[in-house]
Every structure is written in C-alpha cells, then in structure tokens.
Amino acid sequence: MVDDLIKQLTGKNRQEFEAAAAHLVEAADVEMFKALVDKDDFLFDFVKQNVADRIANAINESNYKNLLLFLKYYSPSYEEVIISSLVKYADEDLTDRMLELLENGTNAEKTYCAKFFTYIQDPLSLELLRKNSGTEDEFLNANCAAALGAMKDEISYNSALSTLKSEDEFEQLKAVKFLTAYGNKEALYPVIDAMKTSTMSENIAAEIPYLTDIFTILESDLENGLLVLNNIINGLGEIIPLSSVFDYELYELFERLMVHADDSKTAVVLLNANEKFETLTENDEYLYDEDKDTKKEVLDIRKLLSHINKKELLCFVNQELREDSPFVYTALDFAEDMYAVRELLKCSNQTIILKTAEVLKSKNELDDTSRQVALLKITDENIKSIIRAL
Numbered sequence: 001m002v003d004d005l006i007k008q009l010t011g012k013n014r015q016e017f018e019a020a021a022a023h024l025v026e027a028a029d030v031e032m033f034k035a036l037v038d039k040d041d042f043l044f045d046f047v048k049q050n051v052a053d054r055i056a057n058a059i060n061e062s063n064y065k066n067l068l069l070f071l072k073y074y075s076p077s078y079e080e081v082i083i084s085s086l087v088k089y090a091d092e093d094l095t096d097r098m099l100e101l102l103e104n105g106t107n108a109e110k111t112y113c114a115k116f117f118t119y120i121q122d123p124l125s126l127e128l129l130r131k132n133s134g135t136e137d138e139f140l141n142a143n144c145a146a147a148l149g150a151m152k153d154e155i156s157y158n159s160a161l162s163t164l165k166s167e168d169e170f171e172q173l174k175a176v177k178f179l180t181a182y183g184n185k186e187a188l189y190p191v192i193d194a195m196k197t198s199t200m201s202e203n204i205a206a207e208i209p210y211l212t213d214i215f216t217i218l219e220s221d222l223e224n225g226l227l228v229l230n231n232i233i234n235g236l237g238e239i240i241p242l243s244s245v246f247d248y249e250l251y252e253l254f255e256r257l258m259v260h261a262d263d264s265k266t267a268v269v270l271l272n273a274n275e276k277f278e279t280l281t282e283n284d285e286y287l288y289d290e291d292k293d294t295k296k297e298v299l300d301i302r303k304l305l306s307h308i309n310k311k312e313l314l315c316f317v318n319q320e321l322r323e324d325s326p327f328v329y330t331a332l333d334f335a336e337d338m339y340a341v342r343e344l345l346k347c348s349n350q351t352i353i354l355k356t357a358e359v360l361k362s363k364n365e366l367d368d369t370s371r372q373v374a375l376l377k378i379t380d381e382n383i384k385s386i387i388r389a390l
C-alpha cells in the first residue's frame with residue numbers, strides 16, 4: 001500500500017499524485033513520509049522537487065499541524081516545504097512547540113526546528129541553537145548556524161572565529177562549517193588563513209565556496225582564490241565528492257582561467273587541474289558510482305583542460321619554486337629544472353625540503369651531495385629518517 005502511494009506521489013499522473021499528496025498530509029501518514037525519506041538517495045533531484053511542490057499544494061490552514069508528525073524523519077529535500085508551511089501559519093502556540101522540540105526532540109526534530117527559527121527569530125531559541133550547533137550531526141549543526149546567522153548572534157560567531165585557531169583540527173573544521181552556514185562573508189579571510197596552515201586544507205577549501213564563490217574571490221584576490229581552487233583540485237575524488245564540480249562551477253572557472261593563463265600561479269593551478277582530471281578519467285575507479293550528469297561534467301572538464309598549452313605553462317613553474325610561495329608544493333610536482341629544485345633544499349621549511357628530496361628521487365636526481373644538503377637543514381628525526389631511506 002505504501003509503495004503504491006509513493007509510486008503515485010512520484011509519478012506523472014496528475015490525478016494520482018494530487019490524491020497521494022492529499023492523503024499524505026490529510027491523513028498525516030507518517031509511515032508513507034518515512035518511506036519517502038528512505039528513497040531520498042534513489043530519486044532524481046527533479047523528482048524530489050516535484051514531490052515537494054505536490055506536498056506544498058496539499059497543505060492548508062486546516063491540516064498544516066499534521067506536518068509536526070513528520071519531523072521525526074529528516075530530509076533536506078522536504079525540509080523547505082515543511083518549514084515554510086509551518087512558518088506561514090505560525091502562531092505563539094506553534095512557536096512554543098518548536099522551542100520544546102528544539103530542546104527535547106530527536107536530532108531530526110531539532111534540525112527542522114532550527115530551520116524554523118531562521119524565519120521565526122525568537123530570542124528564546126538562541127541558547128538552544130548555540131548548544132545544538134556543535135553536535136556530531138552535520139545537518140543539525142548547519143541549520144543551527146544558519147539560524148544564529150539570521151539572528152546575527154555575535155556570541156556564537158566570535159566563538160567560531162576563536163576555534164579557527166584551535167590546535168584540534170577537527171574542531172577547527174567544525175568552526176569552518178559553522179561559519180560557512182552562519183553566512184557572514186567577513187569570516188572569509190580568517191577561514192582562508194586557517195586553510196593555509198591546516199593539514200586538512202582540502203576539507204576547509206571544500207567549504208569556502210559556500211561562503212563566498214570562487215569567482216568573487218578571484219576577482220578581488222587572485223592568489224587566495226587560486227589557492228582555494230588548488231586545494232579543491234587536490235581533494236577531488238578523495239576528500240571532496242565529484243558531484244561538487246557543479247557547486248563550484250569548475251568548468252566555467254577553468255574556462256575563464258585558460259583565457260588569462262599568463263601568470264605563474266594560474267599556470268601551476270591549471271597544470272594541477274589537468275593532471276587531476278586525467279587521473280579521474282583514465283579508469284572507472286573514480287567515476288563508477290557517479291550519476292550520468294556528474295560523469296559527463298567530469299569528462300567535459302577533462303576535454304576542456306586537454307586544450308591547455310602545457311609547454312607554455314611549464315615555463316612559469318620556476319617562478320613558484322620559492323619557500324614563500326603557497327603553490328610551491330604543486331610547482332614541485334611539475335618542475336623540470338632540477339637546478340631550481342635543488343635550491344629548495346637550502347630553505348628553512350623542513351616539509352618543503354622533504355617534498356623536494358622526494359621529487360629529486362623520483363627523477364633519479366637525489367645524489368649524496370643533495371641528500372647531505374637536505375639533512376643539514378633537518379632537525380625533525382622522522383623527516384631525517386624518510387630522507388635517509390629515499
């Protein structure tokens with residue numbers, strides 16, 4: 001019975017889907033809603049949007065309270081239709097009920113309630129939103145942060161800024177996600193600064209475009225925009241899902257960069273992108289589980305990047321073989337001038353020295369003299385051991 005109703009609700013027959021939507025809301029069919037949520041990963045986005053629209057058309061002033069029974073089953077696909085409808089008919093009693101659920105409900109109920117308070121900005125929700133913004137549930141955290149951002153809560157905002165400096169990088173990443181959802185664009189540079197020194201730089205970079213898109217960053221600050229993009233490229237397929245190519249508008253970004261590839265930073269990033277998309281498309285390992293739209297987009301980006309003039313771009317690489325360049329690690333991957341590479345063995349950054357030694361080894365250029373130059377600069381015993389073993 002439930003499966004039949006879901007088929008009708010997601011189908012193309014207007015008479016059937018209108019009747020199924022009306023049944024869902026009027027009968028407060030929680031079992032049917034749970035079954036619908038369980039299918040989230042198996043339905044196309046346009047189908048879920050159709051379903052949300054059909055549910056919206058079935059909601060009215062006499063049945064909207066039935067939606068409260070659905071809050072036990074969280075779905076980002078139906079969150080907006082449920083909460084916007086509750087907000088539309090909200091009164092003091094409903095707001096009190098949402099406050100109660102935000103305090104004592106399940107995580108799913110709290111997540112919906114946090115969304116509710118992005119619209120109904122009740123000061124009584126502030127402490128509960130702060131409390132629930134740092135859980136292990138990312139949907140709940142994000143909705144609490146967004147609600148706190150809507151209310152311009154400075155206490156939680158300043159706390160997250162402070163946590164960006166934490167030595168616990170998982171806490172630091174939580175702070176980045178909070179600030180992204182909070183939505184204050186003034187947090188952009190503190191987040192970028194955190195990215196520059198973090199061992200989770202790809203994870204942090206993945207969040208930044210949801211705060212400020214990369215096009216905007218590039219227009220005002222080419223170096224930092226390219227650095228965010230470079231970290232995203234490094235994380236694709238391993239840390240960052242390939243479907244994110246749409247969110248980041250990578251095709252359009254690379255298209256624009258290829259027109260203006262007349263500086264060393266852009267050249268290094270495009271070389272990195274070209275190599276990454278070669279790797280992503282050379283076998284089925286990365287694309288096997290992706291949907292057809294993602295596969296097509298990744299292949300289209302690969303085709304676009306195949307038109308870069310590698311010889312021309314490689315001429316710029318030496319300019320980034322500097323200790324103070326944020327692109328030095330990527331530049332080392334593409335360096336062809338081994339004299340310029342060896343010069344980095346004399347720098348003071350031990351991680352760069354290690355990377356340089358590894359590059360020289362891969363090119364059969366790590367002789368005893370180079371190894372000794374490297375070891376003279378190294379104080380970290382672990383790094384010394386790695387270089388000796390190369």
